[in-house]
Amino acid sequence: MCRWIAYSGTPVLLSHVLFEPQHNLIDQSLRSRMGVETTNGDGFGIGWYTQDLTTPAILRDVGPAWNNRNLQEVAHHVRSGLFFAHIRATTGTAVQQTNCHPFRRDRWLWMHNGAISEFHRLKRELALAVDPALYSDIEGSTDSELMFFLALTFGLTEDPPGAVARMAGLVEETGHRHGVQHPLQMTVAVADGERLWAFRYSSEGSSRSLFYSTRLDALRALHSDAAFLRGIGDETRLVVSEPLGDLPGSWNEVPESSYGIVQPGGDALHAFQPRS
Structure with a gap:
């Protein structure tokens, strides 16, 4: 499986989030506490939005995050108010750059932790459901990227929760037609440059870990001596594995079978169920 971070709020250097916290993403790549694997070294990726770009930038590599100099260089010089970071532990597909998260199409970013069970058996049928106009843009071989393109097929750009629900339903x-008892395990983050959606769901009702940060004003009241909380706006949120x-x-743990929206003016948490 994998570990990921999604950040939305006051623009900060990526390094403040990726390297400085006690159990940062680099530490998680070596010593994950809640993942299926302790080590997540099968590649990494970051994707970030800036005010000057209409589409997000991405940096992905097949090497482990803990010794990548390009990641260090970019993270200490790029400032963003909405970004993704992902470390990968493959569930069977190749270790290659096109299989590293996040995935991008136009202004949209997508990353995933989990798996489609028996993906090798289901892949062809699922791939045939992708809109032919989108299919040629699939670059890698992962279930995660195919899930992204299925969501795009089902209307991600107009209705992200509905599209993800239809993707999960398919x-x-x-899977059930092929005798797979629990076909889907997912925590997914998706963003359009202004809003962030995070989903936690699994067919067996026991999903991979996912947490969201407490409101900053509440944190300041609890920890008035924490210097790093002073320069960040109250609407800043992190969603993390x-x-x-x-x-x-x-x-705070994201509830089972739910999704959250992080957006200017107010966040929201809703129940999530796949749709036919």
């Missing part, structure tokens, strides 16, 4: 229906530290009151 995966489950296809694992908490980045042990600061009491900082992290």
